[in-house]
Amino acid sequence: xxxxxxxxxxxxxxxxxxxxxxxxxxxxxxxxxxxxxxxxxxxxxxxxxxxxxxxxxxxxxxxxxxxxxxxxxxxxxxxxxxxxxxxxxxxxxxxxxxxxxxxxxxxxxxxxxxxxxxxxxxxxxxxxxxxxxxxxxxxxxxxxxxxxxxxxxxxxxxxxxxxxxxxxxxxxxxxxxxxxxxxxxxxxxxxxxxxxxxxxxxxxxxxxxxxxxxxxxxxxxxxxxxxxxxxxxxxxxxxxxxxxxxxxxxxxxxxxxxxxxxxxxxxxxxxxxxxxxxxxxxxxxxxxxxxxxxxxxxxxxxxxxxxxxxxxxxxxxxxxxxxxxxxxxxxxxxxxxxxxxxxxxxxxxx
Ligand SMILES: [Zn+2]
Numbered sequence: 001x002x003x004x005x006x007x008x009x010x011x012x013x014x015x016x017x018x019x020x021x022x023x024x025x026x027x028x029x030x031x032x033x034x035x036x037x038x039x040x041x042x043x044x045x046x047x048x049x050x051x052x053x054x055x056x057x058x059x060x061x062x063x064x065x066x067x068x069x070x071x072x073x074x075x076x077x078x079x080x081x082x083x084x085x086x087x088x089x090x091x092x093x094x095x096x097x098x099x100x101x102x103x104x105x106x107x108x109x110x111x112x113x114x115x116x117x118x119x120x121x122x123x124x125x126x127x128x129x130x131x132x133x134x135x136x137x138x139x140x141x142x143x144x145x146x147x148x149x150x151x152x153x154x155x156x157x158x159x160x161x162x163x164x165x166x167x168x169x170x171x172x173x174x175x176x177x178x179x180x181x182x183x184x185x186x187x188x189x190x191x192x193x194x195x196x197x198x199x200x201x202x203x204x205x206x207x208x209x210x211x212x213x214x215x216x217x218x219x220x221x222x223x224x225x226x227x228x229x230x231x232x233x234x235x236x237x238x239x240x241x242x243x244x245x246x247x248x249x250x251x252x253x254x255x256x257x258x259x260x261x262x263x264x265x266x267x268x269x270x271x272x273x274x275x276x277x278x279x280x281x282x283x284x285x286x287x288x289x290x291x292x293x294x295x296x297x298x299x300x301x302x303x304x305x306x307x308x309x310x311x312x313x314x315x316x317x318x319x320x321x322x323x324x325x326x327x328x329x330x331x332x333x334x335x336x337x338x339x340x341x342x343x344x345x346x347x348x349x350x
Contacts, residue, residue, distance in 0.1 A: 003139040009092070011034070031243065037126070054326065057093075057168065057169050058090055058091070058104050058162070058170030059091045059169060060089055060091075060345045061074070061090075061091070062089075063169075064091065074091070078091075081094065086101050086104045087105050087107070087119075088146075091241055092104065092170070096170065099114055100118070100171065102143035102168060102308045103129065103143070103235050105141050105143050106133070106140055106141055106142075106143050106150065106158075107137045107140050107141055108131040108134065108137065109169075109170050110130075110131065110171050110172060111130050111159050111172035111180055112131075112132070112157065112172070112177055112184055112250060113125050113126070113174045113177075113178055113185065114128030114131050115132075115171055115174075115177040116177050116178065116181060116197070118199070119174065119197075119202050120200060120202075120238075121174075121196045121197045122192055122232065122233035123181070123189075123192075123233070124185060124189040124193075124233070124310065127155070129143055129156045130180065130184065131143075131156055131157070131159065132159045132176060132177075132180065133158050133160055134161060134162075135161065151336075157184065159176075159183075160171075174197060174203055174205055175203075175211050175214060176214075177188075178193065178194060178197060178203065179211060181193055187218065187219070187222055187240075188194065188236070188237045188241060188244075189233070190219065190222065191222050191225065191226055191237075191240050192233035192236035192237050194211075194222075194223065195227055195228060195230040195233070195236040196233060196236070197225055198226060198227075198228035199228045199229075199230065208223060211223065214295040222240070225239075225240065227239065227251055229252045230251055230252075231252065231262065233260040234264075234274070234309045234310075235263060235273040236306075236310070237273075237309050238262055238263060238304065238309060238316060241313060241316060241317055241320070242263070242265050242320055244347055245317060245320060245321065245340040246339055246343050247265050247266055247320065247324060248265065248266050248267070249263055249264070249265050249266075251263055253270075255297065255299075257295075258290050258293050260289070260336050263322075265320060265324060266327070266333075266336065267329075267330070268298065268327045268330050269300050269302065269320065269323045269330075270294050270299045271302045271303075272301065273304065273305075274287075274303045274304065274305045275307070279306055280305045280306045281305075283303070287303075291303075298329060300326075300327055302319055302320070302323060314344070314350060317340075317344050318344075321341055322337070324336055324337050324340065325337030
């Protein structure tokens with residue numbers, strides 16, 4: 001596997017070595033026999049923190065041996081169900097998520113949108129398994145049957161890396177995952193994932209710099225507009241669309257008596273992206289009351305919803321342009337709308 005070597009609490013009763021704490025991405029594997037040890041949980045939380053996903057999701061034979069496990073000890077742990085042999089030379093525990101095990105079976109680690117989804121980042125997932133694989137990997141296997149070769153028509157997307165950032169065992173780093181996703185996702189959906197990663201603290205402003213080095217020029221331009229204030233991926237997509245159309249857009253604006261709305265375009269058009277993470281939602285009585293108050297303030301309220309935003313962004317674009325063009329309080333509204341229509345045609349969203 002790639003990246004940092006693992007440190008494990010082995011079956012030989014070894015105490016964790018303090019020197020190993022300095023390693024970048026240690027794994028701590030706790031077997032049932034050691035789960036009750038009082039020194040282990042504090043070591044785990046200090047080393048890995050609670051947010052480190054998959055800290056125990058993939059240990060190689062080398063890792064286990066380096067931590068003092070014997071071949072017999074490994075075999076015993078497999079027999080007892082403490083270790084799961086996922087692929088030759090790779091072990092997981094019962095806590096390892098199925099998606100990670102499938103990626104390990106293929107011969108890599110969970111990557112791209114699959115890893116982002118695992119981390120709780122908003123992502124428009126295509127349902128495929130996205131796997132990061134090292135450039136030298138030749139023995140690709142079936143994700144559900146490690147003994148069979150990878151079929152040609154597999155629903156697996158491979159992302160080859162000669163040099164991958166160190167990540168938790170079994171998982172791509174968030175920078176690698178987002179960089180790969182820039183090639184798998186439509187660009188507005190990708191910005192939505194970056195917004196979400198920032199908002200959730202998976203990506204810091206400092207690591208955005210690392211991400212910039214890993215993506216193409218178009219994605220680098222898109223990174224200029226990322227915004228951690230976005231409360232949903234749908235909101236992010238509409239914000240990027242409005243910006244693409246040359247319209248002024250502000251996220252998370254508060255109106256007295258109404259509260260915060262998702263977006264305000266050209267000061268007079270309110271957009272509520274509306275939708276749960278991955279489906280449309282019906283309007284609540286509260287939504288209707290908010291809309292009535294906003295309309296009384298001369299705002300036009302748009303609620304495009306999940307299906308339209310995801311499946312027909314051109315319709316959302318036309319809706320925005322018409323709303324701006326028709327609002328009598330928007331200065332130079334006709335001019336703005338005409339310019340937006342030209343931009344829409346250039347972007348291929350007529
Ligand atoms: Zn991908």
